[in-house]
Amino acid sequence: MTATDAKAAGRIVPDVPPRNEPAGVSALSIDGVSHSYGPRRALIDINFAVAPASFTALLGLNGAGKSTLFSLVTRLFGIQTGRISIFGHDIGQAPGEALRQLGVVFQPRTLDLDLSVTQNLLYHAALHGIARRDARLRSDEVLTRIGLADRAGSKVRDLSGGQMRRLEIARALLHRPRLLLLDEATVGLDVKARADILTHVRQLVTEQGIGVLWATHLFDEIISSDDLVVLHQGRVLAHGPVGRVVxxxxxxxxxxxxMRLTGAAAVSGSATP
Structure with a gap:
């Protein structure tokens, strides 16, 4: 199916800019990244990569360092040690090029509850410099795609928790990124809403070729076809296809x-001091 055919069929097709990166470049590359809060080491020599058009689960308990890592990738925190690149663009040396490829859904809700669904999207589009007419077209597309077209005029405070999370994903996709980061995106949602969000995100991988890094502490959100990164007390204990890690x-x-990996880590003394 061509891009034109896909749009005619109602799918959102990302406007992918010309690619200057070499073949085989990672969607996200984390190389030797460490981070400390004063004397406390939050991340210790983190190394892993997320392939384009793949779903990578970042599995770790609360406090493992998942949110710290996301803050580094999104430049909320400066990198102390190591290198992070997005589709070959170093976020320290070429942050504009890198972050244009990136969409993010943080764990805390960041929607304006008193604005409508569409107003939230248009405000975000303006921050990305998207012209208003194009922003409206994109807003209509993403709302249709996530099943919220009938709530476009509703205030966000009137949405359910699952609908709010879907709206945040739609907002993250407005500028048509090639990499999507989601930090504990299903926290506080019921079983059906969790399943709906996961289904939608996996469809982004298969239908739009978006690379996804999905941070979670829930084992049942991971399936056999995923790549898996096990993060525990600031260290990567395993990385690879789920079957191989298991x-x-x-x-x-x-x-x-x-349980075996994290138990062995504790016994071997690799816990964060």
Whole structure:
């Protein structure tokens, strides 16, 4: 299906700029990244990559360092040690080029509850320098795509928790990024809303070729086709396809593999001081 055919069929097709990066470049590359809050080491020599058009789960308990890592990728925090690049663009040396490729959904809600669904999207589009006419077209597209077209004029405070989260994902996609970061995106949602959000995000990978880094502490949000990064007390304990991580841990499932990996880490003294 061509881009024109896909648009005619009602799918959102990202406006992908000409690619200057070499073949095989990672959507996200984390190389030797460490970060400390004073004497406390939050991240210790983090190394992993997210491939384009793939779903990578970043699995870790609360306090593992997931949110710190997201703050570094999005430049909320400056990088103390190491390098982060997005589609080959170093976020320290070429932040504009890097961040244009990136959409983010943080764990805390950041919507304006007193604005309508569409007004929230248009405000975000303006921050990205998207012309108002184009912004309206994109807003209509993403709302249709996530099933909120009938709530376009509703105030955000009148939406359910799941609808709010879907709106945040739609907002993150307005500028048509090629990499999407989601930090504990299903926290506080019921089982059905969680499943709906996950289904939608996985469709972004398969239908639009977006690379996804999905941070979670919930084992049941991870499936066998995912890539998996196990983050524990600031260290990456395992990284690779789910099946390989599970097999290397001598386990039968992700839950058991995680328990064995994190238990071994504690015994070997790799806990963050």
């Amino acid at each position: 097999a290397d841990a001598g386990a039968q499932d992700v839950n058991t593999a995680f």
